[in-house]
Amino acid sequence: MTRTRSAEEKALRRRERSIAALEPWRVNGGHPLKVREMRTAINVLLAAKGLPIKACSKCHKLKATSAFNRYKSSDGFASYCRQCNADTHASRMATEPAYAERNRVWSLAYYWDHAEERRQYSLDYHRRNREANMVKNADRVQDPNVMKRCKGQCGRTLPETSFRLDRGNKDGLRFKCRDCADSSRRARTACRNAYGSPVGQPCYLCQKTFTSEVKVQADHLHPTSLGGADDAANLWWAHEYCNINRHARLLTPEEWDRVRSLQRQAASAPTQTKEPTP
Structure with missing residues (x-):
């Protein structure tokens, strides 16, 4: 009788711990990837298993690492996938004039700073293509x-x-x-x-x-x-x-x-x- 009661108590405590662990999911819409700690733990686990998969911090979906830009982070990838990053950028460009002006100035500076590199790359690219076509x-x-x-x-x-x-x-x-x-x-x-x-x-x-x-x-x-x-x-x-x-x-x-x-x-x-x- 004592042994049966002890097993029942252990099962009850296990159930209570499971409910407590699931509580943050329910608070955040019932999705484990919406909890930052859970999302980080899942990403660490996936990386440890060598799987090329990562959870996006914006859309809360598991995607291939090829869908993320490279970034100086612990796993080498950005937290947002490319699609979410593009959507966020477009939204800010449409609603935040200061952000749009800052990006315009940066884009112009980057364009002219790398104009010579871009011109040289284009010349080399067309030269290689022309040489290959001459042979063909x-x-x-x-x-x-x-x-x-x-x-x-x-x-x-x-x-x-x-x-x-x-x-x-x-x-x-x-x-x-x-x-x-x-x-x-x-x-x-x-x-x-x-x-x-x-x-x-x-x-x-x-x-x-x-x-x-x-x-x-x-x-x-x-x-x-x-x-x-x-x-x-x-x-x-x-x-x-x-x-x-x-x-x-x-x-x-x-x-x-x-x-x-x-x-x-x-x-x-x-x-x-x-x-x-x-």
């Missing part, structure tokens, strides 16, 4: 039975024989067909002879001033695919990105007024940088 396309020839879409203003789908070889590109061909490439060359010469160098002049689409001639194109105001000519009256300088995004879109009246004003100012300038004659 060493025996490349145009196949008249294979079609390719021109990325120039014509936008036509033509046989590969309509494109010049450029073995440094991925497919071994130039992006523009022969007609568009020749038209671009004539347009650039005519635009330079009429309006001078693009440096110091604005792009008529984004209105930003050119600081160099890199990735600057002479854009046809009236697209060549719609009958536009290569004469100076139908040309003005544009960034390569702006020109590609515009494609064959017709200009708005505001854009026409802007580009005509730019043409008149450039034509009346006292000094012109002409294209050297061969």
Whole structure:
């Protein structure tokens, strides 16, 4: 009888301890990961077993460690998963002006501090790709039975024989067909002879001033695919990105007024940088 009562008392005490341990879960919504101590204990246990799993402190879900950013913590990972971190950042950017301004200043400083590294990385990346493409396309020839879409203003789908070889590109061909490439060359010469160098002049689409001639194109105001000519009256300088995004879109009246004003100012300038004659 005594032994039975003792077993019953032990079971009762065990039950009471279990209820006491579960009480923080009930207080915090019935979820063990909402209790910081329990969440830490679970993360330590998972790490000790060598499992690549971690509990997020924000959404209270078990996720793979690949879903967390690296951080200088005891386990080497941030407490929030990437999704929760992104949601929190977006919410603060929308509701806290001081936080948004601090991030804007930091982003600009980081961008310019690492501009040279980014430029060098881009140059190395494209150089490696071009060298690999040169090897891959060493025996490349145009196949008249294979079609390719021109990325120039014509936008036509033509046989590969309509494109010049450029073995440094991925497919071994130039992006523009022969007609568009020749038209671009004539347009650039005519635009330079009429309006001078693009440096110091604005792009008529984004209105930003050119600081160099890199990735600057002479854009046809009236697209060549719609009958536009290569004469100076139908040309003005544009960034390569702006020109590609515009494609064959017709200009708005505001854009026409802007580009005509730019043409008149450039034509009346006292000094012109002409294209050297061969």
